[in-house]
Amino acid sequence: MRQKAFTLVDVLVGTALALIVFLGIFGAYQLALQVVGQSKARIIATALANQKIEMARNLPYDDVGTVGGIPPGVIAETEDIARNNIAYTVKTTVVYIDDSFDGLAPIDALASDYKRLKVKVFWQGRFSGEVNLITDIAPKGVESEAGGGTLQITVFDSQGLGISQADIHLVNVEVLPAIDAWYQTDVYGDLVLVGAPESVESYQITASKTNYNIDRTYGAEELANPLKPHVSVYEGQLTEISFSIDKLSFFSTQTLSPWGEDSFNDSFQDISQIAESVDIIVSEGQVSLATSSQGYLPGGYLISSAVSPGDLLNWNKMIFTDIEFLETDLKYQIYYATGTSWLFIPESDLAGNASGFDVSPIDLSGLDIEKYASLKLRANFFSNATISSPLLEDWQMSWITSQATPISYASFNLTGAKIIGTDESGNPVYKYVRTHVSDVQGLLNINDLEWDSYTFFAVPGSALDLAGTDPLPQPIDLLPETTLPIELYLEAENSLLLTIKDQNTLEPIFAASCRLSNSYLGYDQQRPTDQNGQALFIPLTAASYDLEIIAAGYQTYTGSLGVVGDQTLTISLTKSP
Numbered sequence: 001m002r003q004k005a006f007t008l009v010d011v012l013v014g015t016a017l018a019l020i021v022f023l024g025i026f027g028a029y030q031l032a033l034q035v036v037g038q039s040k041a042r043i044i045a046t047a048l049a050n051q052k053i054e055m056a057r058n059l060p061y062d063d064v065g066t067v068g069g070i071p072p073g074v075i076a077e078t079e080d081i082a083r084n085n086i087a088y089t090v091k092t093t094v095v096y097i098d099d100s101f102d103g104l105a106p107i108d109a110l111a112s113d114y115k116r117l118k119v120k121v122f123w124q125g126r127f128s129g130e131v132n133l134i135t136d137i138a139p140k141g142v143e144s145e146a147g148g149g150t151l152q153i154t155v156f157d158s159q160g161l162g163i164s165q166a167d168i169h170l171v172n173v174e175v176l177p178a179i180d181a182w183y184q185t186d187v188y189g190d191l192v193l194v195g196a197p198e199s200v201e202s203y204q205i206t207a208s209k210t211n212y213n214i215d216r217t218y219g220a221e222e223l224a225n226p227l228k229p230h231v232s233v234y235e236g237q238l239t240e241i242s243f244s245i246d247k248l249s250f251f252s253t254q255t256l257s258p259w260g261e262d263s264f265n266d267s268f269q270d271i272s273q274i275a276e277s278v279d280i281i282v283s284e285g286q287v288s289l290a291t292s293s294q295g296y297l298p299g300g301y302l303i304s305s306a307v308s309p310g311d312l313l314n315w316n317k318m319i320f321t322d323i324e325f326l327e328t329d330l331k332y333q334i335y336y337a338t339g340t341s342w343l344f345i346p347e348s349d350l351a352g353n354a355s356g357f358d359v360s361p362i363d364l365s366g367l368d369i370e371k372y373a374s375l376k377l378r379a380n381f382f383s384n385a386t387i388s389s390p391l392l393e394d395w396q397m398s399w400i401t402s403q404a405t406p407i408s409y410a411s412f413n414l415t416g417a418k419i420i421g422t423d424e425s426g427n428p429v430y431k432y433v434r435t436h437v438s439d440v441q442g443l444l445n446i447n448d449l450e451w452d453s454y455t456f457f458a459v460p461g462s463a464l465d466l467a468g469t470d471p472l473p474q475p476i477d478l479l480p481e482t483t484l485p486i487e488l489y490l491e492a493e494n495s496l497l498l499t500i501k502d503q504n505t506l507e508p509i510f511a512a513s514c515r516l517s518n519s520y521l522g523y524d525q526q527r528p529t530d531q532n533g534q535a536l537f538i539p540l541t542a543a544s545y546d547l548e549i550i551a552a553g554y555q556t557y558t559g560s561l562g563v564v565g566d567q568t569l570t571i572s573l574t575k576s577p
Helices: 008-057
Strands: 078-083 086-097 114-123 129-137 149-156 167-172 179-184 190-196 199-208 231-233 238-244 249-257 260-266 274-278 280-283 286-289 299-304 312-323 328-337 342-344 375-383 391-401 411-416 419-422 428-430 433-437 443-449 452-458 465-470 476-478 483-491 495-502 513-518 523-528 534-537 543-550 557-563 566-573
Touching: 008 078, 008 086, 008 114, 008 129, 086 179, 086 190, 149 199, 149 231, 179 190, 199 238, 231 238, 260 495, 274 280, 280 299, 286 299, 286 375, 312 328, 312 375, 375 391, 391 566, 433 443, 452 465, 452 483, 476 483, 495 513, 495 543, 495 557, 513 534, 523 534, 557 566
Parallel strands: 149 238, 249 483, 495 566
Antiparallel strands: 078 086, 086 114, 114 129, 149 190, 167 179, 167 199, 199 231, 249 443, 260 391, 274 299, 280 286, 286 391, 299 375, 312 391, 328 342, 328 375, 411 433, 411 452, 419 428, 452 476, 465 483, 495 534, 513 523, 513 543, 543 557
């Protein structure tokens, strides 16, 4: 009898169905565990809250209050209790209630009608949660005279809307007993504290909320004339104060030099960057004269592809590496595009170009970029000996670009527009004034900023000047709950931009360690090269410096150079044997 076997498709489908079933069962099991866990924790939390309420109800009315709170009492504001391996936090708040039945303060002479006790029990962990219970406790007989005044605190956001559950920290060490208590605003952003002891400019109040900025009062010991001084409360009077907080924002900043360097490079691994050639041979990274049956030909030339930078600020220089044997010669010339043809740059604009250059580098910085927007390189080969040919190993042409270069460890100042008061001389004291430093990549996230108008400045005495920002103009408005990228362009009188390349391929070397030092100046800084093989040292003092470059797989380079103005230097490293 023939028996049917399972195919691979049957096995895969069956396995998938089994996985779906078991994953569903596992998910339901996980959900059941969570529900059971939360239920157990909530039962215990509810019991703890009820215990706190029952304890308060059995206290004498005058003792119903928190230690350091308004009204004062014997109940701890915060307690940590462990039950069944779960850590619970019990937060108790007691406030006087001014019932509108008999009028409100300050019309109501006895504003402390009764006390409202709120117990909040919360726990963290896998099955976190919280329980809130509220009860009112009235005095036996007529309402009591608590004395003091009424303090009304309002917290609103940047749009003027009240913020519920904002945290209010109230401190007053000038009264007995001293006050140090935490409260929360209601759904309208209000907190009314009846029976606050009379005290002159000694109520220190801070309004905050998770992921919001902080607003607070200030004392005369902090600044001469605060705009929002510590609060006074007077007997039988209503004192009102408001605070403005909103969600935090941050700047994503990058410190940059407003210029960079780019280059055309050809190490002649192929002919892809050659526009024209006559009687030359490109082979294994070298260019030589072609040969005939009698030996090397007496002459030939090579012309590069057109170099037409789109972000050209200034031409820089041409660099070449060649070998000239006895009775051979290599001369270099620069062509430019006229729109219809290519011509030699005239002697009046580039002295030596007519006869050809034979010493590297060739300075191109004086060329007019409007007239000479596109260039080509030409190498002319000569040989008076049929057994020898000059060899061209590589050539490069660099230019200054408008592409910014990151500045490592650059310092800058940031100041907000909000003022908290004035100093002894009447000068404004700003709420936010900080000095920041970017990282090795020139990046820095400035976190926990409140909404404001901010201005970036160069640090006085740092030798760095702020050339501009993006976006413009300053000050820069930062709205609540916003991430705003900022580019800061800094410049100095003296700087050095290094470009590190492989000697054979002319490809940039990433993460090479560049160390620049001058023992007399006490300067010793190290920078890694970026993906373009570049490292920028800024600011510098005009002087001579020692340079060391170390890259994995390459021979170490050491040398010295003088730096005056904005200088660029390209260094090719040789691979280790």
